[in-house]
Amino acid sequence: MSHASSSSAAWPMPPLLRASLGLHAVAAGAAIAVPGAAPWAFGSVLANHAALTAAGLWPRSGLLGPNVTRLPDASAAHGEIALTIDDGPDPAVTPAVLDLLDRHGAKASFFCIATRAAAQPALTREILARGHCVQNHSHVHRHNFAMLGPRGYAAELDRAQQVLSDITGRRPHCFRAPAGLRNPFLDPVLHRLGLHLVSWTRRGFDTRERAPQRVLERLTRGLAAGDILLLHDGHAAKTAAGQPVLLEVLPLLLARCHAAGLRCVTLTAALPPRGTASAP
Incomplete structure (x- = not known):
């Protein structure tokens, strides 16, 4: 492991x-x-x-501790971006996402809720088998996450780390807070566990926006090397036809990235461990 x-x-x-x-x-x-x-x-x-x-309450703020909103300069110089997918795995959506990524030769980072991963261990391992990475999105995705104290954060993150590493054999090195919200007690726990806090450069709001074109526009407006993009395979909104928005947006997004000469890489590949000299 x-x-x-x-x-x-x-x-x-x-x-x-x-x-x-x-x-x-x-x-x-x-x-x-x-x-x-x-x-x-x-x-x-x-x-x-x-x-x-x-x-x-400002998800991209670095005032409470380090917060990765873009890939390191070295990755940007190589035309790399990070596609991050939250709230899964979802057996009704994630397998189709993996197939789309394979079809376009793209890699992604899946911020998994540990209880969902525990309910779908084979699917969680399949994410890694396809060349992607699994990162920590908390144990149960609590709606009061931003109100927890030191013990609450330690319990949530420690448990998620253990569950995800037991399933995959790899210990996550990145964490994303539910909804991106937190308080000053979080960073000391992240520091102890060697976890980067990762937010995003741009997001599509695809948990509530049902129009794929609007989600795509939010993600691609000003799209540049080094960007971290946020989408969801869990809690995904559905189009008027009942299709998860992600499944309609993803092929269009990946085509745009290819046309712009951008390459989707995992956070494991792009982001050195927290505390190393080359880490942001």
Whole structure:
């Protein structure tokens, strides 16, 4: 079994969090030592918490820790992009996705929900057998993921890592938060497990958009080497004809990529392990 390296090095606290701790200390001192300062101190702490919340609700933000929104420069220089597919595996959709990728000679990264992978172990292994990679999209895809504390994050990610590595024999080195939402407690857990937080450059909103052409336009507007694209094989919206949107968008998207001279590669191939000198 291959393993993503976990880190024993100290977690590098992001500058925003260091500033937040300093602000709390100053506010507490001022409230105690300066007459009449308590309301101002309390207001500054509230404003700080609002800023931290906003950072967690901005999926592509790097304020709470490293967040990969594009492939490394070396990959971009080679005309590579990453096609990432979330929320599966889904036995009604994923096999057709694998066939389409094979037909176009493209590779993808599947961010799998561990409970879904456990329900479809053969299909999950088939993803790897076809030359793609399986990454961590949490254990159960909790809707309150952004409200968890350190123990909740540790339980979700540790369990998902174990389930996915037991099924595939390979330990994921990337994680995507459900809906991309999180809070300051997530990055220390990612650091310990050696996981990159990966969001996206552009997304198609294909879990709610039923028109394939609109999804395609969102994904290809400004498409460039180094982009990370987000689609879904699980929770996929369906067209008016009842077809999962992904299955109609994917052939058109892959044709556009080919015409632009772009090559779809896995995150395993493009992204070095977290903590290495060449990692973003």
